[in-house]
Amino acid sequence: MFDLIEDNIHRFKKIVFVTGAGISQESGIPTFRGKDGLWRNHDAMRLATIDAFYDNPKLVWEWYNERRENIFQAHPNAGHKAIAELEKYAEVVVLTQNIDGLHQKSGSSRVLELHGSIVKIKCSVCDYKEEIFREISKLPPLCKCGNVLRPDVVWFGELLPQEVWKNAINFANNCDLMIIVGTSLVVSPVNTLPIYAKQNNATLVEINPEHTVMSENMDIIIRNTSAESIPKLVSLFKNKS
Secondary structure, three states, X not given: XXXXXXXXXXXXXXXXXXXXXXXXXXXXXXXXXXXXXXXXXXXXXXXXXXXXXXXXXXXXXXXXXXXXXHHHXXXXXXXXXXXXXXXXXXXXXXXXXOOOOHXXXXXXXXXXXXXXEEEEEEEOOOOOEEEOOOOOOOOOOEOOOOOEEEEEEOOEOOOOOHHHHHHHHHHHHOOXXXXXXXXXXXXXXXXXXXXXXXXXXXXXXXXXXXXXOOHHHOOEEEOOOHHHHHHHHHHHHHHHO
């Protein structure tokens, strides 16, 4: 399954993981797409927009309160834990689209949250920002300045945090091995990260039970879950160390 990696394992010193909702789905966190895309008959894809927030902030916050509760109860799975363990054998950076913090919970020390964090709350107007690990009882919550607070996440149509994105491109440009896990690679600009890596002659690995729009560009394709596959990958590095 990982023959190409095993044959070249000596040259894989810098490894970048690009992770999406698929890896967290194995921890019980629903995805936006497919059968998990509805919440109380609302399209989750439409709720995750600034327009939906300004139109009905209470409704959006009710959705995020449920998401926060679900995420706070979730635990890292074998895939998350294996990525963290790989730091013992190589330089590992995680570029994640997920907002759940499970990579950090599993012990990964270098995680760039491309789409923000659900535990962080920020003001929609001023510079106020805070981590809150409890249910938001009064909806919508208000800032001390009087304006509405919002989750510190990147909604559809919004720009990624520019410093985080700049660093992500730098890591992609300089890795030897990029492993794309549980993401359909349809969301821009994250779907350009494999292109940056390929320009540096990095080996590209896709771990996903389903075909993606960039499957043809991969050097290795693993049609399995991350919880099944990543521990096997880590064992190769462990045995070679």
